[in-house]
Amino acid sequence: MKPTAFEYVRAGSLDEVLTVLEERGDEAKVLAGGQSLIPTMNMRFAAPEVLIDISGVxxxxxxxxxxxxxxxxxxxxxxxxxxxxxxxxxxxxxxxxxxxxxxxxxxxxxxxxxxxxxxxxxxxxxxxxxxxxxxxxxxxxxxxxxxxxxxxxxxxxxxxxxxxxxxxxxxxxKVMSENVTFFDEVARRRGDYAMAGLASQATVRSGFITDVRLAFFAVGEVAVRAPHAEQALQGILLQDMDADAICSAIADDISPFDDLTTSGAAKLTMMQVLTRRAVESFAKQGAHA
Amino acid sequence: MNEHLKPSVLDRPNSYVGKTVPRPNARRLVQGCGTYVDDICLPRMVHLAFHRSAFAHAKVVSIDTDEARAVPGVVGVFTMNDIRDVITPWTGVLDHLKGIKSAEQWPLANGKVFWQGEPVAAVAAVSRAVAEDAAEQIFVEYEELTPVTDMETALAPDTPVIHPELGDNLCFHRVIDSGDVDAAFADAAAVVEDTFHFNRHTGVPMEPRSIICDYSRAEGELTLYMSVQCPHMSKNLFAKHLGLDENKVRVICRDVGGSFGIKIHTYSDEMAAGAIAVILGRPVKFIADRLESFVTDVHARDHVVKARAAFNSGGELLAIDMDDVTGIGPYSVYPRTSGIELNQVVNLTGGPYKHASYRADGKVVFQNKNVMCQYRGVGHPIAVAVGEHLMDLGARKLGLDPVDVRHNSFIPDDAYPYTSPSGAIYERQSHRQCLDKLVGIMDYAGLRDAQAQMRDRNIYRGIGFASLIEVTNPSPAFYGVGGARIASQDGCTIRLDPTGGITATTGVTEQGQGTETIIAQIAATAVGVPLDQVRVLTGDTEIVPYGGGTWASRGAGIGGEAALQAGKALKENIIALAAAILQAKPDRLDVRDGSIVDIATGQERMPLSELGGIAYFRGDTLPKDVQPELVATRHYTQRQFPFVFTNAAHACHVEVDVETGIVNLLNYWVVEDCGRVINPKLVAEQTRGGVVQGLGPALYEECLYSSEGQLLNGSLADYLVPMAAEMPDIVVDHIETPTGTSELGAKGVGEAGTAGAPAAVMNAINDALDPFGVTLTHMPFTPDKILKGLGRA
Structure with a gap:
């Protein structure tokens, strides 16, 4: 687990970063915190010829x-x-x-x-x-x-x-006073990559929810919004929420992949649980607003 | 037993036995000043990297090393043909495991590869980075063969035979049939059964396997700097297979960053390093990286067990009947074999109980995955999980409390010594006392009340128990009788230094568990010196007495007894000399806290530093017939029983989130009986660490293989080890039943935590899920499996 040899440039300015990137193109990689890039290089999944360290920029x-x-x-x-x-x-x-x-x-x-x-x-x-x-x-x-x-x-x-x-x-x-937010993930250990996670923000006025954004992660190729479920929630009175309808809308939006130890079906269940918990949280936050 | 009621040699003024004392090596280690193998750098040293098989089963058609040899900084590239003249193959069988068979194993692929990760060729270079660069330039042409990966079909007639010379894929078969099992099941009030899956996992020591082989051509001597548990065993094996005089092989083992049974086996890459060192005449370093560790460190467990149990209406266990199959990879591991784990499973299942009828059929099969062999707990976690789950099923079926069913089924206190239906002999156990104490400290009744109330609020908590026995203090019956040169005896040499302090050398080893601390406590107590005047040396075969090292929870019980006897002998010599100097009667003198004292009054007669000064520098002042002998060595072999069993009772308390499948560990309690407790804190920490290492595979750890035999999770991002945030507080308490096999009375404690935890957490999860009628027995209990069990995924 040693990387192949590479050049190292500690950039002093943004201009220097851009100059090296222009000169070296895809031979170069920007090094920020290195928490993913360096393990990837050590495993020899990546072998950039030059690293541009931007920590001093x-x-x-x-x-x-x-x-x-x-x-x-x-x-x-x-x-x-x-x-x-x-x-x-x-x-x-x-x-x-x-x-x-x-x-x-x-x-x-x-x-x-x-x-x-x-x-x-x-x-x-x-x-x-x-x-x-x-x-x-x-x-x-x-x-x-x-x-x-x-x-x-x-x-x-x-x-x-x-x-x-x-x-x-x-x-x-910037968040506004009518906004409600929810973040949670289901992970096997604290700090692990989640099996399913939800970042969500919405607006609640007089108990009605609008402008719902449900962004899921660890369930597909990339973090993804759930448009049907967002639509299913749009404009409803939170206390009248039909949880089953929203859960079924999530299933229409996203078919999660299996990962090594968690099936797509289990991930979908977790997404639905997270969404229900989000809406319950929104109702509480809205009541206090 | 009665002799233990007399004041013991350990109940002395300034005794350190039974006390928590600071660990003398802790300061060095926490300051980052330990010396691990990778910290050692020798002149002219080269570094090894390996080309490892990408396939689980294949013929090696050709190996092209030309480009690798041309990489600047490469010192040599080696295939099996390049080292064949200096090393011999090995076969992992033992005479006392009847019928066990395995194939010859070579340090590098010898025409075929049998698991993904098997070393095929080695590069020696001026740095590990250069060696890895060159290893990428080794081109091997493989012809893929059908991999055998599913252990349940390994013996099917249409499954290819991995080693044709063996005839089939069966490594070892053990059958026990004791009492009248069929009659017991026919007469039973309740019969319960289940099928269990135990997941492959591995030890993950923080310090990976590490070795430097330094061969001196001039002397014909090989010095091995190793991270290892059994230095003398390694010395023997390297000498034997490299054709060297055993007296010219030295193993030096300094600090070891964890081992857990991983560093007790013969590894191809380490043996190849030895051969390459002999060929090059230069020091050769090999440090396994984490990926190499996952594909080559022995894996453990991997069992499928079908078991049933019979109970009478009073909840007494009558019989157990079980079939176990375990997949061990392509070889039985040398020299301990991969048959021992199964042997332990069938010997120990139902161990705490008085049932007279027992049948077990265990098969060990070959497969094209990494090898499997002894790891902390060896077979115990399987045996305990199977037996204790059956106890819970029986309790549930009879409508009894799981605690009562255990109490009703324990071997009666007056039945010891007791021979189990598997033939194991128990000197004396305290199951009843341990379980009673456990139920008290955990407030069992209160927990049950809370559990019922919480269920009304859809909060699902569960309580799981596990009573267990553990093999410790092994006699030569474990390995020696089978032909392995693995010492079950151990020795200790203690020397009085001129300063009045003592230096103890011992054959048992330190991996971070505190061996050096307890040896110091025992030696200080036996001789009569302050603890800070004791220095303990371990791990160097040219310094320490010949011994077995660390395995089967033997360090305290075997090594400790040797230290006690050596200390007593040295003290006698000291008193004899003091008597001559002081013109006193020896029986009027004692050694306490670094001084010769009057035995009756405790008044100091002479400090040991003065005695040491006279002995070593002023012998001219001594009477003519007095020759000071201030070194004593004693050895100890436990031979009264094949093993000295310990016992314990565990309880686990969990909350299962039935919406997400997450298991939260709330509490854990252990009442442990390891005989004489030498250092309560170290016993507690060994128990806690063991529990964590048992909770890990029950909830997180699993070596996942594809059906083609590819390991799918070779990093710590994907192979989940238990971490502090998830672990519960673990309360440890004791019952002390000293063994009568030694004066010290200590039994082992290193593995019992690992033995009990998978059972306790499994039972707790199933107790939590009881309202749903769900029973889970397929480890690890992932959220996915729990949701599927609940019909929610």
Whole structure:
């Protein structure tokens, strides 16, 4: 379990990152926290010729409260996001997700942007940004662009980032007072990849629920929304919820894959349980609002 | 038993036996200053990496090593043909396991490969990274053969025979038929039965298997730095198969980062490292990485058991009838064989109980998966889970409490010594006392009340029990009589140093379990010196007495007794010398807390440092006929019984989320009887660690294979070990029934936790699911299996 030999560049600036990426293209890999990339290299599943270490690039760091959004730098370590009061205040869904991400040692090094760019289907953060309709800010030699989370993830370990692009930051819409949030996952051990997980946010006014986003993870190739179930919940009075109808809508939306030890059928049951627990939580949160 | 009522040699002033004392090696280890094999770097050392078989069963048509040899930094590339002249094959059979058979095993593939991960070729290079680069450049042409993976069809007539020279895929067959089983079942008030699946898993020590082989051509000497449990056994095996004089092989085993039975076997890659060291005349290091560990460290368990039990209307167990089949991979592992696990299962199932009728039919079969062999608990977890689940089924069927059914079925206290229907002899056990104490400390009645109330709120909690016996302190009947050069005796040498401190060397070994601590406690007590004046050395075959090392929970019971006797002998020598110096009668003197004292008043007559100074430097002052002899060695072999059995009662309390299938471990209790407790904290920690290692495979751990024999989860992301967050508090308490086989009276404690936990948690889960009429017996109890059992997936 030793990687093949590689070059190492410790980038001092975003410009340097982009220059090396442009020169080396798909021979290069960006190294953020290294919590997925380095094991992959040690197992020799990946053998990049050059690693560009972005941990010293200040443009990628920091959490900033803007007018409508919370901007989280791609290079923010999980532990920084976990402990940031701004995140707890303006993006409670992310704050709820953070303790579920692996273990303390991994959260100390792993990064917010790294998790998104790795696009592991069982990771928590892709589902969170999907549920929050966040926008991802990207830069490359062809110029900066911004893309919706809905369009960023293409498949397992696949995103729309080009070889010469790097994720700069993520703009998360600030939570509003009528919003309700729910995050939970079913994992065999604390810190494991989940068997099924749900990141969800909705709006509750006078007991009626609207703008429901149900983003599931660990159930398919990539974190995924459940449009039929969202539709089934849209506009209903929470206390009248027909749980069976919503559960059957989830089955229409998603047919989870089997993983090594959990069948798709069990995952579907867990998704339905999580959804019911989410709606129950929304009803409680809405009653307090 | 009565002699244990007299004041023991251990009940002395400044006795450390029975006390929790700090571990002398803990400071070094927690500071990260341990010396593991990978910390050792020798001049001119090369590093090994292997090309390992990608297939479970294949012919090796050709091996192309040209490109690998050309990689800069490569010192040599080796196939079986390159090392054949310096090493001989081995076969894992023992004479006393009647009919056991296995095939010759070679360090590198000898024309065929038999499991995915089997080493085919080795690269020696200036670094492990370069060796891995070159190993990728070894090109092997394979011709795939049909893999035999399903142990339940391994003996079917249309299944290919893995080793044609053996005739079939049966390694070992054992049958026990005792009493009148058929009559017992015919007359029974209740008959219960079930089929159990026990999952393949492995030990996962933090420090992987590690070895440096340093061969001196000039001296014809091989020095092995190994992470191993049995240094003398390794010395013998490397000498034997490399054709070296056994006296010229030295094994040095410093700190060991866990072993659990994994580091007690012969491994192809380690033997290949020895052969390559002899060929190169350079030190050769091999450190198994985690993936290599998963595909080559012995796996364990992998049984399918069909069992039934008969009870009378009073809930007394009358008979057990069981069939067990276990798949062990393509070879019986050398030198202990892969027949022992099954032997233990059939010997021990129903062990605590008085039933007179017992039938067991056990088959050990070959398959094209990694080898399976002894791992912490060896067979016990299977035997206990089968027996204890049958007890619960019987209780349920008769409408009795599981505690009562156990009480009604225990061997009566006045029946000891007792011979079980399988032929095992129990010196004395305390099942009743352990279970009574357990029921008290767990507040069983309170838990049952709470359970009933919670069910009304759709919260499903369960309580599971397991009473068990454990094989410890083995006699030569375990391996020696079968022809294996595995010592069941052990020795200890204790020397008084001029400073007044003592140095003890022992053949039992330290893997992190605290052996050095308890040897120090016993030696300090027996000689009469402060604990901080004791130094204990283990693990170097040129320093320590010849001994068996760590296996079958023998360190405290066997090694401890040798230390006690050596300490007593040294003390006698010290007193004889002191008497001469002080012109006193020996029976008027004692050694306490580092000083010669008057035995009646305790008044100091002379510190040991002064005695040591006189003995070593001022012999001129001694009477002419006095020659100080301040070293004593004693050995101990337990030969009164084949084994000294311990016993314990476990209870597990769980909550099952019937919506998600998640099992939450709420509490765990153990009342353990390991005879004399030398260090309560170490006994408790051994028990807790053992329980965790038993809960792991019941809930999480499984080596998953495809039907083609490919291991599907070779990393710690996919192979789930139990971790702290999920583990319950484990309360440990004791009953002490010292064994009369030794003066120390200690039995083993290393494996009993692992033996009982799978049964206790299985019974607890089934108790929780009782309202649903669901009974689960297929480990591990994953959320998927629980939801399927509940009809929810």
């Amino acid at each position: 200040t443009e990628l760091r920091g959490i900033e409260v803007r007018d409508d959004v919370l901007r989280i730098g791609a290079m923010c370590r999980h532990v920084e996001v976990l402990n940031a009061p701004e995140v707890a205040e303006h993006a409670p869904l992310i704050a709820m997700a953070m303790p579920n991400i692996a273990h303390a040692a991994i959260r100390n090094r792993g990064t917010f942007g790294g998790s998104l760019c790795h696009a592991d289907p069982a990771a928590e953060l892709p589902a969170c940004v999907l549920a929050l309709d966040a926008r991802l800010n990207i830069d490359g030699k062809s110029g900066p662009r911004s893309i919706s989370a809905r369009d960023f993830f293409l498949g397992t370990y696949m995103t729309c980032l080009a070889d010469d692009e790097v994720l700069i930051s993520v703009d998360v819409p």
